[in-house]
Amino acid sequence: MNVPQIVFEAEPELEKFSAFAWKCAAEHISSCPGAPQSPYMDEAFAEDRIWIWDTCFMVLYCKYAPEIFPGVESLRNFYLPMLDGVETPLKIHIPDNPPLFAWAEWENYRITGDREHLKELFFQHRYPQRMFRFFESLHYGDRFPYMSSLYPVQWQKTPFGYHWSGGRCGMDNTPRGDFPRTVIDNDPAYRKILFLDAAAQQALSARIIWEVTGDTAFRQEYDTLAALLNHYYWDEEDGCYYDIEATAPHRRVKVMTPASFWPLLAGVASPEQAARMAAHAENAMELDGPVPFPSVARNSPHFDPAGGYWRGGVWLPTAYMAVKALEQYQFTALADRLAEQLVRHQLRTWLEFSPHTVWEVYSPTRAEPATCKYNCLPDHGKPDFCGWSALGPINLTIENVLGIQADGVSRMIHWRLHHTCRHGIRNLRFGGVTASLEFDRGTIAVETSEPFRLKIEDRIYHIPAGVCRIKEGKIS
Known part of the structure; x- marks a missing residue:
């Protein structure tokens, strides 16, 4: 393969x-005859249903083998029914699953460097923009003909954030909200809190849309959500982002989960806030x-x-x-x-x-x-x-x-070498390049179909097409 x-x-x-x-x-x-996109990536849960956040996360590894794995192509099974009204035999189980479309598409672009797909997506169909607005317009109790879930939509925007639920945010029986074990999935108890990840995921989408398109309306959306997260959801005493109560005075509900890192991914945290979050990630009593x-x-x-x-x-x-x-x-x-x-x-x-x-x-x-x-x-x-x-x-x-960060847009690999054994990767594809790199006893062997740049520590090497070696800072 x-x-x-x-x-x-x-x-x-x-x-x-x-x-x-x-x-x-x-x-x-x-494969599913009649689906907007077939073949598609199946999340390994149910043959007749698809999930938004499962598919978005699968895109993140499909990007390394796009000729085999229909990653971003699978997102058409959401875009066309949800935004264009196209009928589909594939049921979207939870239409208010985490809205990660812009992130998945952007991460795919960063490896593939496929500018034509990016233009079609953001400028012709405007699917990320329209999906952002779709989520902003949802109301509790909404139902759609393409849904398979027995529960209606749980997502709803308020001036202080977003209603959601355990099942809809993807963390089914999460104790967020400080709820007992008997509260699971779409229990109405979740209406008592506003979910920090909903605001952070919308901020992440708005940021990517604004950076790709230059649309200042999305810059404003991002700034508004960032300010909301840092004013209401950040707890200075604990140095952590938490969900908040839905009713005034919107006290923070101090249940720490990995969801607290979504604001960092969206880039809304200050360096000082990020450092305090990092401390939780290396605390053996916490995360x-x-x-x-x-x-x-x-x-x-x-x-x-x-x-x-x-x-x-x-x-x-x-x-x-x-x-x-x-x-x-x-x-x-x-x-x-x-x-x-x-x-x-x-x-x-x-x-x-x-x-x-x-x-x-x-x-x-x-x-x-x-x-x-x-x-x-x-x-x-x-x-x-x-x-x-x-x-x-x-x-x-x-x-x-391995520490290999490939960038298909700039045709560069940044390799953080932190192992001494022979290690590397073969058949890595990024931005139209197919390359193999291997470190062994101080020498790096490279074979590549096209020229690219290789960054190791603070030094950048211009790698020619073909086979070469790097030893003692010199290419031969």
Whole structure:
């Protein structure tokens, strides 16, 4: 299969695990006659339904093999029914799932460098802009003909933020709101709080739209949401973003989860705020520990050592987001360390727990999948979940374990070399380039189809097409 291949001599099992994830993901390329986009990426949960945030997160690894995996293409199965009124046999299970379309599209562009797709998306169809406005216009109780969920829309904008729910924000039985275990999914109790991630995700979308198009209306949307988050949702005493109560005086509800990192990904935090958030990420009593980014802080009374789905379980989408949020503020060493812990936990689970596969959600304490929701069967999350859990063996392994950050727009690779063993990557595609890089005993071997720039520490090398070596700062 024509996908990136990991080289890591010190741990060959990591190479095999990454290859397994690609194979598992390929098995979830599905077809549906009559769908706006077929084939498409199936989230590994239900054949007749699709989820917004699952698909957006899958785009993030599909970007590394776009000729095989229909990543951004799969988003058409949301754009056309939700915005253009196109009928579809694929049901959109939750239309008010996290609105991550602009982010997914932007991250895809950063690797592929596909300017024509970007122009068509943002300037011809204006799908990111229209999706932003769609979410701004939603009201509690809305229903649409393409929905499959029995529950209506939970999202609704207020002057102080957004109503939502556990099931709709994607964190099904989350204790956000300081709710007991019996409150799950779309319980009306969630109406008592306003969700920080909703505001941060809309801010992230507005920022990307404004930066791509120059539309100052979205700059204003971004500034308004950033100010809202920093005034109402930031807690100076704890140094953390929290949800707030929906009614005045809008007190902060101090339940710490990885969702607190969405404002960092959106770029609304100051450097000082980001540093205080980073401290929570490296606190073993909060969001660090044996496995980073449990879905609720370890010192919370709601934390379940077995996982309990979103009451301690480690989820790759929110963990990946938090790692990238830390990188946004240059906490790269911390991000790399946490990412490597996450990948190694997935690897240990793959090796030690049967069936040997990639799981929907992982235990925060043991090398096994996390347990599920209250009174929910089966006891563990779903297997073969590639699906978003491929973000560990693919993205985090490439971007953080290996330290390879590719930019297809500028045709540059920034390689943070922090291992001494022979390691690297083969068949990495970005911006029309196909390259292989391998570090071994102080020498970097490069083979590439096209010229590109390679940045190592503060030095930039101009790599010619063909085969070359870099040793002692010289290309030969």
